[in-house]
Amino acid sequence: MVPRSGSADRVYDTLRQGILDGTYAPGARLGEADLADSLGVSRTPVREALRRLGSEGLLATLPNKGARVRTWTAGELGDIFDLRALLEGHAAARAATRVTDADISAMNDLVTRMETAAGEGVSPDIDLITELNGAFHGAIVTASGNSLLPELMNSLIHVPVVSHTYRLYSPARMRQSMRQHRELLDAVTAGDPAWAEAVMRVHVLSARPVLVGAAHDTERAAREL
Amino acid sequence: MVPRSGSADRVYDTLRQGILDGTYAPGARLGEADLADSLGVSRTPVREALRRLGSEGLLATLPNKGARVRTWTAGELGDIFDLRALLEGHAAARAATRVTDADISAMNDLVTRMETAAGEGVSPDIDLITELNGAFHGAIVTASGNSLLPELMNSLIHVPVVSHTYRLYSPARMRQSMRQHRELLDAVTAGDPAWAEAVMRVHVLSARPVLVGAAHDTERAAREL
DNA sequence: CATCGCTCGATTGCATGCAATCTATCGAGA
């Protein structure tokens, strides 16, 4: 998934990144002319990028009314985590029976680097942890051997707030998450599918209330405006 | 998901339908100018539709080389059915604990009409069965209460050959499929999530070898050209 | 004779112009 060369692809990457990192807030309006101007291209590639993002679920587009950054209710976030628990749990079980030594070695590297980045240093490197965490979960999903699962996970994980998970974690919750990664790796290394699936479900479902709670707070604050 | 009004949306619907019903064969090249001419619109809405279909996985698009109808290997089809068994099994279990009487009544209507369409008449109405089957599975998924599951299923089910399932069925296999629908409805009506999940998994996984086998035959035939 | 390079036709990618639609503001009437 390297950044391709065309203008439309660059615009797509820029907008996607901006949506995920919060540059474009949920609900923000994305006008074609504004974006074209600020990005130095014409409206055509911008339109193309907006339609792609719309069909991938990051934007809500209304005919003749333009595109807005999609917002997610607390209920939808809960549903996302239910599906993640199901799909990633399945992936972990299958990965446990299929991983190669090279896979395990790479995963171990990722987990170790995460533990370092989350370690006792004064300020954990959230961006790095987020990136490593995504790579680790991606490695599990890939190791499941199901060639369509990575694609399918992308339609779930691209939800902006999910990529901000670690910003919402307390130090204790962060340490718990790191321990779960380590145990997941242990279960996969042991080749125990039931153990791996259970740990993965715990890992995902224990993150769920943090995200859903944050969404509830946001909704409450929005109602009181 | 009613057909919207714009030209781009009409082109999208036309192409999608054409891909699913085989008008555009797997691997067929879809040129912008050709389509624009034959559909009586300019290249702009055609491009838009092609990009959408590409990002939804129905087309494989290469930069500067245009779009082709995506082909699926037997392995990918097997992976799709594994994920369907997982996701629809989950949906059936949840539906069993949440359906309303109105849901059950609507599902019963669908199943009964399918049985009629597949009945002892000389030529079962395959198109009708396919449509009713899609509606029934959609009803189960919707009744699961997970608001994102329908979206997610769409990224799996849009694979062309899957929509042709019933064309590949023998009369005996067809009757078996109808019995499974009826038993699934029984399980959901009884409110038994484990039973419903098991029946759904049987239903999906018993269809799997038929589709995968057909794909293997196609691949073999292609190699021998 | 095979292989490499080149030119030309075809196709995609991007920019721009115009028509259609929507939103917001202002004004008339009850």
Add this chain to the structure above:
DNA sequence: TCTCGATAGATTGCATGCAATCGAGCGATG
């Protein structure tokens, strides 16, 4: 004063033109 309607500005949707890139076919060369 409030509501409804009309007009104007802004924005999206579509068509078209031009530049960039790709692929096929021909010719030159080892």
